[in-house]
Amino acid sequence: MVSVTLTVNGEKRSATVVPETTLLKLLRESFNLTGAKLGCDVGDCGACTVIVDGKLVNSCLMLAGQADGRDVLTIEGLATSDRLHPIQKAFEDKGSLQCGFCGPGVIMSAKWLLDQNPNPSVPDIRDALAGNLCRCTGYSKMIEAIQAIAQDGAKA
Amino acid sequence: MRAFDFYAAKDSSEAVALLAQHGPAVKVLAGGTDLLADLKFASATHAPKVVVDISRADDLRGIETTEQGLRIGALVTHTEIMRSPVIRDLFPALVDAAHTIGAVQTRNLGTLGGNLVTAVPSMDSGPTLVALDAIVTIAGPEGRRQVPLVEFFVGPRKTVLKPSELLVEIIIPKENVGKPAHFLKFGLRKGQALALVNVAAAIWVDWDKNTFVAPRISLGAVAPTVIHAASAERYLEGKPTTAETMVEAGKLAVNDAKPINDFRASAGYRRDLIAVLTKRALESAWELAQQKRQARTGKAH
Numbered sequence: 001m002v003s004v005t006l007t008v009n010g011e012k013r014s015a016t017v018v019p020e021t022t023l024l025k026l027l028r029e030s031f032n033l034t035g036a037k038l039g040c041d042v043g044d045c046g047a048c049t050v051i052v053d054g055k056l057v058n059s060c061l062m063l064a065g066q067a068d069g070r071d072v073l074t075i076e077g078l079a080t081s082d083r084l085h086p087i088q089k090a091f092e093d094k095g096s097l098q099c100g101f102c103g104p105g106v107i108m109s110a111k112w113l114l115d116q117n118p119n120p121s122v123p124d125i126r127d128a129l130a131g132n133l134c135r136c137t138g139y140s141k142m143i144e145a146i147q148a149i150a151q152d153g154a155k156a
Numbered sequence: 157m158r159a160f161d162f163y164a165a166k167d168s169s170e171a172v173a174l175l176a177q178h179g180p181a182v183k184v185l186a187g188g189t190d191l192l193a194d195l196k197f198a199s200a201t202h203a204p205k206v207v208v209d210i211s212r213a214d215d216l217r218g219i220e221t222t223e224q225g226l227r228i229g230a231l232v233t234h235t236e237i238m239r240s241p242v243i244r245d246l247f248p249a250l251v252d253a254a255h256t257i258g259a260v261q262t263r264n265l266g267t268l269g270g271n272l273v274t275a276v277p278s279m280d281s282g283p284t285l286v287a288l289d290a291i292v293t294i295a296g297p298e299g300r301r302q303v304p305l306v307e308f309f310v311g312p313r314k315t316v317l318k319p320s321e322l323l324v325e326i327i328i329p330k331e332n333v334g335k336p337a338h339f340l341k342f343g344l345r346k347g348q349a350l351a352l353v354n355v356a357a358a359i360w361v362d363w364d365k366n367t368f369v370a371p372r373i374s375l376g377a378v379a380p381t382v383i384h385a386a387s388a389e390r391y392l393e394g395k396p397t398t399a400e401t402m403v404e405a406g407k408l409a410v411n412d413a414k415p416i417n418d419f420r421a422s423a424g425y426r427r428d429l430i431a432v433l434t435k436r437a438l439e440s441a442w443e444l445a446q447q448k449r450q451a452r453t454g455k456a457h
Binding site: 020043055061127 | 157158159160161162164185187188189192193195196207209211235258259260261262264265346347348
């Protein structure tokens with residue numbers, strides 16, 4: 001067994017799990033944070049995307065043991081109880097999601113992009129979303145939403 | 157995933173000791189983007205009993221100039237290569253190659269050493285480094301050894317690494333630091349695609365004669381390992397830097413490769429790509445050589 005203690009969305013969390021547990025499984029099954037989704041489970045689809053120590057990663061490709069001591073931000077860490085995060089609001093306004101399965105991952109990728117580059121070009125946005133697959137709405141309205149935030153200058 | 161024991165090594169010597177202690181059924185975990193995907197599908201006979209995590213071994217990080225040349229630690233990620241001011245200045249081809257690997261998420265986790273050790277023939281970090289005559293340092297229980305990167309690869313997913321050995325760094329020899337190079341990849345999509353063919357060219361130029369000096373051309377995805385296009389390299393040595401010689405080098409490079417037919421492309425299509433991409437990589441390396449010379453001398457050649 002591996003004991004891990006990490007910061008998740010600003011809170012210290014601990015768990016003891018079998019070594020083959022991925023960070024995704026730890027988040028979903030030990031911490032009941034089911035925003036990050038299990039899609040392809042091999043790093044192609046990006047549905048499990050989270051931010052670890054400021055880096056955008058696929059949580060299905062990281063072991064829980066590797067996340068020990070690190071700072072993890074998931075989709076649950078963006079909104080507050082009374083307000084959506086500006087990226088979530090922009091996705092709602094533009095109708096950027098349909099089934100929504102890819103949404104948590106896409107929005108984390110958008111958050112990472114805007115943290116690094118508050119005014120991204122369309123090619124920058126496409127590059128940042130290349131690791132997130134959407135199979136229903138397509139990407140145009142996501143790109144529009146991210147551009148809208150950049151233009152508003154809202155703190156993402 | 158099948159059960160395994162997990163050990164985190166704090167540095168490379170602890171990692172080597174753990175590898176030696178746990179024998180052949182052990183796997184090294186660096187970025188995990190290849191290993192974890194493999195572990196999820198491993199059969200009982202191939203699944204490792206032990207995983208040694210080296211992702212916190214800080215002596216395997218860093219990009220710096222040493223006596224031997226430019227050293228890139230095995231744990232340097234593709235994103236770190238893309239952002240390194242030293243690499244952006246000296247080897248934009250390495251930045252371009254890193255950018256074609258996976259997507260942001262995989263580039264943030266995936267390491268240069270991992271990409272080389274996995275040794276998939278279509279790997280995007282191999283050709284530029286092979287064209288720059290890179291060498292790799294391997295640590296084992298008996299100490300360290302160095303081999304040319306091109307000899308590190310033995311076959312698809314096979315390298316000279318023994319189970320108790322660890323790739324620790326990649327070195328571009330000092331005589332090639334700043335050598336003008338260019339990398340090109342052709343895949344079926346722009347995002348997250350494997351290369352049908354990837355090519356790197358690295359050249360010096362004799363500016364008095366306008367001829368190629370020490371031309372190197374490396375091909376990926378068209379042989380069991382990343383290879384030198386040896387006959388194209390021999391042909392170009394001392395030849396004038398003209399469009400004709402670059403076209404001819406592209407044609408010769410085709411015969412240096414052994415592309416396969418698969419669901420992504422036919423061997424014939426790959427052969428056509430080799431000729432075109434080799435010529436274009438040479439043209440771009442030549443343009444870069446001119447730019448570097450102008451920046452150095454302020455002369456328009």
